[in-house]
Every structure is written in structure tokens, then in C-alpha cells.
Amino acid sequence: MRENEILLIVGAGHAGAELAVAARQQGWLGRIDLIGDEAMLPYQRPPLSKAYLHGAASFESLALRPASAYEAARVQVHSDAQLVQIDRAGHRVHLQDGRVMPYTKLALCMGGRPRTLVLPGLDAGAKPRNLHYLRTLTDADAIRAGLKEGARLVVLGGGYVGLELAASARKFGAEVTVIEALPRVLARVTGAQVAAFYEAVHREAGVQLRTGLSVERAELADDGAITALVCASGERIAADIVVAGIGMLPNVELAQAAGLAIDGGIVVDAFSQTSDPDIFAAGDCTAHHSALYNRHIRLESVPNALEQARAAASALCGKPKPNHAVPWFWSDQYDLKLQMVGLSQGHDACVLRGDPASRRFIAFYLKEGVVIAADAVNRPADFMLAKRLVAAGVRVDGPALGDESVSLKDRLPASPAAPATVAQLG
Known part of the structure; x- marks a missing residue:
């Protein structure tokens, strides 16, 4: 590394902010530029649907770090800047405002964007004023402005x-009405027992959960606002606010146009190299091979973004440390953590430890007797042990x-051993 080298990081979310500071801490000597497309410094996104909302x-309280931390790390933060092209041959990028920025090493931490709601009745070029997505602070502010006693909120998507x-x-x-097209909520991410528990919790709190229901069209007022969603069953659900939470698309288009390998995300190795x-x-824009599950995965997870950022920083500074972290996530709803x-997909058994009625339990997911995942509700100590069980591929x-x-x-192995992979189990 030389002092005239430039590390250019595109994306000022969790991954980009972590990578910028970690690279300096790991010994990067040259310039570090951090480009973000929002007007503010990097901030936490998970609270947007919870504590902040x-x-x-x-x-x-949302700021990941104060401005002084970036100054101390000699990180130049460029806010409100939009990437439009990556020039690999010239080792430079083009921004929407006409600027051209050079790089010695480039890091893409561009995250993703909400999947757009497409329905008959909606004009693709004009989003109704009361239709929202939740990805940014601006989104959260717009939703919060409409939430009040008696407001009719319809949420599309039970994730x-x-x-x-x-x-x-x-x-x-x-x-609140939640509409989920699949037979149950959380169908893509957790088992039936945990989903049933959360359905009961939300119904008890007064949420109208409508599962197995698809929306056919939107009805609009003269001013273009959505007044109701009409379901395939013919049911009409009135709405003052609509929030579409129907998935996220990784921002890979510019990387793809530049010729980088793409497979559900920007393909990276254990060192976060493309x-x-x-x-x-x-971060969320990447996809990688999981040694634990022996398959290609893309994770939308703050812990994954941070681990990948740290792996990139280490590799960039000549201290490569492969990232083999076990995926983990969290969700706060009511008084439940x-x-x-x-990843529980493909499990053939679910074992509950504790009683869901107590609102404190953990669900273990097994495949051929091996613990491949776990969901812990208000059981933080059990969760920490579950992380070790999953990482070790323990057969129980x-x-x-x-x-x-x-x-x-007592279920943990007596000594460290190579974890089993899902492929080895099959």
C-alpha cells in the first residue's frame, strides 16, 4: 500500500461506513472516499420500522458514527452523490452530477431497493401520495406522518x-391490516410453529391478518391517492395509507454493466472480492457461496454486511481473513425480541424448547438430525448457544x-470440529 492509493467506497449504509473506518484501522495509508446517495451521514436502518417509526x-440516535469519527479516520464523505457508471479500464467512476472520481481499489456497498408494487389501477409513472415503501429515513418519516389514531393502514407483505x-x-x-399472498406470514424465513405464534400475537394486538389473499387492483381517488385495494376474492379493503413490503431487489445493474460476475447479487468470495x-x-447487493450450507446465497442482514465489510478491509490491507460467519438476524415486535x-429452508424437523404461550421459547430446525438453524423468542442466552450449535453442525x-x-x-461438541454441511447431510 502507498499513500497515493485511493479506496473509493460506493454506498454509505452499514457496509460502506464499516468498511471505510475498518480499512483505516487495518492500515490503509491512502485516501478513502465514501459516496452516499442520501443527504445525511450513514445511519442505522433497522430502527426505521421499529423504534424510530x-x-x-x-x-x-440513528447515526452510525458522528462526523468526527470520519474526520478522525480521514474518510472523505460525499453525500447526495449518485453513481451512474463504473469504468474498470480507467479505474474511475462517473457520478450523476458530472464528477469523475478515480480509484485504486473500489468497494461496492450499494444495498438494494424495494420491489415496486405493480397493480391494475396504478400508473407506473405516478406513485400515489399515500403509497409508501420502507427503506430510507425519508420513507419512515413519510409513513410516520400519516400514522394516527384510527388511520387505516394496509401493509402488503407478511415478512x-x-x-x-x-x-x-x-x-x-x-x-392495521396485513395482506400476505402465501398461506402464512414469514413463510420464506421461518417454520410453521414460529409463524403461527406471531400470527396469534398480532391478532391479539388487534392487527387484521389476511393470509392466502392476493390483491387484484387498486382503487384511486380523484387526487390519485389509493382509497382501497380489491382482492381476487372480491373483498374491498379500505386504506388511508398503504405500505408495500413485497421484497427487495439488489442494486447490481451498474456492476453488471461493468462486466462483473452477477448471480442473484454481485458475486464475492470469502474476502469480499468480486x-x-x-x-x-x-452487503445486501452481494451473493456468495456458503460453506455451511454448500450453496449460493444472498443475505439481507446487517451482521452479514458488517462481516463482509471487515473481510474486505482486511484483504485490502494485506491481512486477509476469510469471512465464514454463520448468518444471523433479529426482529423486534411489541415486547418480543x-x-x-x-437458514431453516430444507429442514425436516422442528424442535421447540420452551412454551410459546410463555412468550419465551426457541425453535430448533434440524435436517437429518443436524441443527441447521434456530429462532429464539426472548431467549438471548439460548440464542448464543444456538449460534454455536449451528456453526458446529451439531447432530442431536x-x-x-x-x-x-x-x-x-451439554449439546455442544467437547472440542472444535469441522462443521457438517447441508450437502454432506444429504
Whole structure:
């Protein structure tokens, strides 16, 4: 590394902000430029659907770091700047305002964007004023402005963000309806038992959960606002506010146009390096091979973004440390903290430890007797042990795993061993 080298980071979310500071801490000597397309410094996104939305967290508390931290790390932050082209041959990027910025090494931390709601009745070129998505601080402010006692909120999508939003809206006294096209909420991310628990919690809190229901068209007022959503069943659901939480698309188009390998995301290795040795990537826009599950995955997860950013910083500074972290996530709804580790897709058994009626339990997902994932509700100590069980690929006796008279620590291997992969189990 030389002092005249330039590390250019595109994307000022969790991954980009972490990479900028970590690279300096790891010994990057040259210039570090951090480009963000929003007008503010990097901030936390998870609270947008939770604490910030219902007023428990302030705007100031969202900042990942104060301005002084970037100054101390000699990171030049360029806010309100939009990338439009990557010139790999010239080692430079073009911004929407006409600026051209050079790089020695480039890091793409561009995240993703909400999937757009497309329905008959909606004009693709004119978003109704009361239709919102939730990805940015501006989005959260727009939603919060419409939440009040008696406001009719319709949330499309029963994933974690949709349910978190529903829980936050109930704190305002809003009338909330969640519409999920699949037979149950959280269908893509958790097992039936945990989904049933959350459905019961939300219904108890007054949320109208409508599963297995697809929306056919939107009805609009003269001013273009959505007044109701009409379902395939013919049911008409009136709305003052509509929030679409129907998935996220990774921002890969510019990387693809530049010729980088794309497979569901910008392909990176364990060091967060792309198919171009001078370009790294981290966060929601990436996809990688999971050694634990022996398959290609893309994760929308703050912990994954941070781990990939740290791996990139280490590699950029000549201290490569591969990232083999086990995926984990969290969700806060009402008084419940849900902590998840691993990926439960493909499990053939689910073992509950604790009683869901107590609102404190953990669900273990097994494949051929091996723990591949776990969802812990208000059980932080069990969650920490579950992370170790999943990482180690521990084979267990299912009924014994659910026996609370037997310590989870007794299920851990006596000595470190190579974890089993899902492929080895099949």
C-alpha cells in the first residue's frame, strides 16, 4: 500500500461506513472516499420500522458514527452523490452530477431497493401520495406522518419488516391490516410453529391478518391517492395509507454493466472480492457461496454486511481473513425480541424448547438430525448457544434438545470440529 492509493467506497449504509473506518484501522495509508446517495451521514436502518417509526428513537440516535469519527479516520464523505457508471479500464467512476472520481481499489456497498408494487389501477409513472415503501429515513418519516389514531393502514407483505411496521403502527392506534399472498406470514424465513405464534400475537394486538389473499387492483381517488385495494376474492379493503413490503431487489445493474460476475447479487468470495481483483463488494447487493450450507446465497442482514465489510478491509490491507460467519438476524415486535441464526429452508424437523404461550421459547430446525438453524423468542442466552450449535453442525437427539432439564451447553461438541454441511447431510 502507498499513500497515493485511493479506496473509493460506493454506498454509505452499514457496509460502506464499516468498511471505510475498518480499512483505516487495518492500515490503509491512502485516501478513502465514501459516496452516499442520501443527504445525511450513514445511519442505522433497522430502527426505521421499529423504534424510530413509533417515536422511541430520535433522528440523532440513528447515526452510525458522528462526523468526527470520519474526520478522525480521514474518510472523505460525499453525500447526495449518485453513481451512474463504473469504468474498470480507467479505474474511475462517473457520478450523476458530472464528477469523475478515480480509484485504486473500489468497494461496492450499494444495498438494494424495494420491489415496486405493480397493480391494475396504478400508473407506473405516478406513485400515489399515500403509497409508501420502507427503506430510507425519508420513507419512515413519510409513513410516520400519516400514522394516527384510527388511520387505516394496509401493509402488503407478511415478512419481518411488514410485521414490525404493523406492530409500530398499533402503538399509534392505527387500524392495521396485513395482506400476505402465501398461506402464512414469514413463510420464506421461518417454520410453521414460529409463524403461527406471531400470527396469534398480532391478532391479539388487534392487527387484521389476511393470509392466502392476493390483491387484484387498486382503487384511486380523484387526487390519485389509493382509497382501497380489491382482492381476487372480491373483498374491498379500505386504506388511508398503504405500505408495500413485497421484497427487495439488489442494486447490481451498474456492476453488471461493468462486466462483473452477477448471480442473484454481485458475486464475492470469502474476502469480499468480486471477479475483478481491484473491486470488492459487501452487503445486501452481494451473493456468495456458503460453506455451511454448500450453496449460493444472498443475505439481507446487517451482521452479514458488517462481516463482509471487515473481510474486505482486511484483504485490502494485506491481512486477509476469510469471512465464514454463520448468518444471523433479529426482529423486534411489541415486547418480543426474535433472534435468528442460520437458514431453516430444507429442514425436516422442528424442535421447540420452551412454551410459546410463555412468550419465551426457541425453535430448533434440524435436517437429518443436524441443527441447521434456530429462532429464539426472548431467549438471548439460548440464542448464543444456538449460534454455536449451528456453526458446529451439531447432530442431536431431537426430543432431548427440547428437554429444558438438560442444559444446551451439554449439546455442544467437547472440542472444535469441522462443521457438517447441508450437502454432506444429504
